[in-house]
Every structure is written in structure tokens, then in C-alpha cells.
Amino acid sequence: MKFEPITALSPNMTAIGGDLIGGDPLALVGARCKACENFSFPPRAFCPACFSADKLERRPLRGEGTVFTFTVVRQAPAGHAVPYVLAFVDLHEGVRIMAQVRAEPEAVHIGMKVRAAFYIRTTDASSMAIYAFEPAPASMGAS
Ligand SMILES: [Zn+2]
Numbered sequence: 001m002k003f004e005p006i007t008a009l010s011p012n013m014t015a016i017g018g019d020l021i022g023g024d025p026l027a028l029v030g031a032r033c034k035a036c037e038n039f040s041f042p043p044r045a046f047c048p049a050c051f052s053a054d055k056l057e058r059r060p061l062r063g064e065g066t067v068f069t070f071t072v073v074r075q076a077p078a079g080h081a082v083p084y085v086l087a088f089v090d091l092h093e094g095v096r097i098m099a100q101v102r103a104e105p106e107a108v109h110i111g112m113k114v115r116a117a118f119y120i121r122t123t124d125a126s127s128m129a130i131y132a133f134e135p136a137p138a139s140m141g142a143s
Pocket residue numbers: 033034035036037038047048049050051052
């Protein structure tokens with residue numbers, strides 16, 4: 001398996017979930033509820049906060065977040081390099097998502113600031129544009 005950083009999708013790339021990432025600049029694409037301003041990722045058919053079904057609009061997310069908790073995966077199916085870090089990340093928009101943090105396990109800690117990063121993941125069988133998180137630059141402010 002190979003991970004190559006990308007900054008844009010090209011027409012021949014398949015995005016994870018079909019359309020969970022996109023735009024220019026490349027971003028996680030969630031949904032914002034126009035009725036209550038709740039964000040969801042992945043986008044849902046209805047708002048999980050107020051249950052509105054017709055008030056959702058697709059919106060890019062900032063991709064900035066904080067590690068809520070994490071684990072270090074040391075055993076994985078063939079073809080997956082270990083160890084790797086799997087974390088729950090609390091995004092700026094109030095959404096908690098599970099994703100890989102691409103950093104040395106010893107460098108990851110609860111409360112760590114991270115940002116979304118985008119890759120092409122290539123295996124013998126397929127190639128897909130995916131998201132993960134990486135340590136945020138020290139200058140990235142939390143707001
Ligand atoms: Zn809502």
C-alpha cells in the first residue's frame with residue numbers, strides 16, 4: 001500500500017465515499033443544517049440535531065481539529081503497514097470523526113491539534129483519494 005499526498009482531485013481519481021472530499025482547495029465535505037446550523041460528516045439525509053430533512057446543504061469543513069482519543073493499531077490485514085494511529089478527532093465545526101493520524105505513534109497525544117490531509121492510497125487492487133489527519137502547524141490557532 002502506498003500513500004501519496006495530493007492537493008486536488010483529478011478526473012480519474014475516485015474519492016472515498018464517492019464525494020466525502022472535494023472542492024478547491026481540497027476539503028472534507030460535510031453538511032450544514034440551515035435550520036439549526038449543526039454540521040455533520042459524512043453528510044446525512046437528515047439533520048441529527050433537529051431532524052430537518054430538507055434544510056441540509058453540502059459545505060466544505062475547515063479540516064482543523066483536536067485529538068479526542070486514539071489507539072495505536074499494531075495488527076492489521078495483509079498489505080496494511082503497522083503501527084498506525086487511529087483517532088477520534090473533534091473538528092472545529094463540532095463533529096467527531098474517526099480517522100487515521102499520519103504521525104509517529106509516540107508523537108500523538110490527546111488534545112493534539114491536527115488538520116486534514118489528503119492522499120491517494122494505492123493497493124494492488126485499487127486507488128482511492130482518502131483523508132487522514134496530520135499534526136497541525138504550531139501556528140494554527142484554535143478558535
Ligand atoms: Zn438541524
